[in-house]
Amino acid sequence: MDIGNTSSKLPLQPFRVLDLTRVRAGPTAVRQLADWGADVVKIEEPIDEGSETEMGGVRLGPDYQNLHRNKRSLTLNLKSPEGVRILKELAKSADVVVENYRPDVKTRLGINFEALSAVNPRLIYASISGFGQDGPYARRPGYDQIIQGMTGMMSVTGIPGHGLVRAGVAIADTTAGMYAAMGILMALLERERTGKGQWIQTSLLESLLSVMDFQCARWLVAGEVPKQAGNDHPTIIPTGNFNTRDGMICICVSGRVMWSRLCKTLRREEWLTDSRFETNKARSLHRDELNAELNEIFSGQTTKHWIALLNDAGLACGAVNNIQQAFEDEQVQHLGVRWAVDHPQIGEIGLVGQPYRTSLHRAELSRVAPMPGEHTTEILLSAGLTQAQILELKEANVI
Template structure:
């Protein structure tokens, strides 16, 4: 099998729900030995194993069942920590202290260990002990106030963007810490929160407030600052058109046969177009409705103007460019057969993440992992009989 960039690292996965598994998935896909540690009875809160979501999140891992509330379970985990490179958790702050998984304790036991932590609101501060959830972070982090049609009221985004971005940010931080360890010989504690990650994802909308003092409103399908850029009707459906800059504006007006709009005092520059967005869009809607989506797309692309269809999910994965990209990965599941999963979002020339294994059954690798730690068959049987493993 081809060697993968992260195959020299052992990662202990104590995460659940989405933000933590999103983080760990990056390491599992690129070759790390990821050991997913779960309660012996697959306790509630760890997800429905049969769901497509769970199957996608937890591929390429081994599953070890362990009762971390028992001294014996903690001893097994301690042995794993001694040889691990990374431990990732998304407990509420305070829980890991009770389990002996706080940074000071872990760093004293294995100074080379990198700890990745994800919480709802941060490891310290007035909200540190609050339970966190993606939609709550979307609201508190400002995203719901800028999403939706003007005057509609707050609208959540259709994906768990706070969970996903927190997981990706912590994965990036862990990789940075592993690089730093090559220089210092010591691990570091990397932590983020749903709230912090969500605010970071606001990007230019956040700095409109921080620098310009502007509270961004809801803009619906229109771009907040560029005009015309948004959703436009055609004779057979809706499409996105993105016109940005003087050259594109002129070419767009030529394509729709309205050269008079180019230098019109209400639309001649970006500020004028933004100030008069509603009346300009009213004109453009009547024009674009006379085109088919295909014909308008071809005409705009011929002049280098970004545009495209608004696809439902089945249309996304039927698109020829999507099929060209390696975004869909396949894995053989022992009972489900061949499964299509969501692959990685970037490519490394000469390497590909390998779907080595489907999501494991709960505890599928318990015997294997415990044997690697030096436990005998009798030891393993005793731990299982007592509900510890």
């Protein structure tokens, strides 16, 4: 990917975003805006020379490069009055501020919604927290794994009888970031009509409950407390992973028509009249017996054989891959999920691209993840400060 040479004007290029976020949920939200063209200024604490060297490995590592691409970095000490003054000056011309401080911290610093919207009434201010901006848990620190436990996510993840398991990705962080980005875009659209900014709020707690979706609905609508189902689907049978001669295959057989197709494709037409398997309810009661028979069948041929056979019959199936195998898949390569990047320090690397496109645009990389304060002088000069003023701020540890 040719860094810094965009092929077209991306939809969010008119907008400037001040990024006050840390860890994952906030940066995930901001990345959605940055990848689609927004001018993102990542604001972070000044660091001394020793810690800068120490952080170099982190900044050049996979997670940081993937999470913070397409941003510029400004170091700014928001614990100092002068730092807050500079932030407010930048906020005057910004469109969006995104933060994930605990609710009391931003108020104490004087950078909350009320303070910044006073200098720019058109400002969209987005807050991401662990538990919400108010309520009995508002001041608690919230981390992805804690939220997975509290929402019941762990209670429906894992193999029955083997204990509760966290999801293998930071699902609460990522979900909260995505919902925050959606809220920001909605607010920008409304501002076109009203001319007014607003405060967008979301939390890891409510975002993860939302993305759990049908599992939560089973309780809210039917009074049913969902349990672990392992690799089996809780309501659609058979669905799950099965051993093949050289790996593993996943199938999902939904409804009577698909079940009939599976039985005929596997030459097990007798299952259609077998009382144990005749209906989805019966298959649920006899899931272990059915899975054992399917494992015996699938283990007789290769994964490639079964994928071709089942797909030809119109049945949903796929290989169970590791991450390397996933990115080697021909469809993944065709879709361009991997952004190949020639990084000036690391060399050739790959980043995870945006998962959607429009008829006019594809998101792209304009710059790699910045080092701390890499663009401080550039940003402050454009804000009207002189070189002498910038030097004074650096000597006072404001930047």
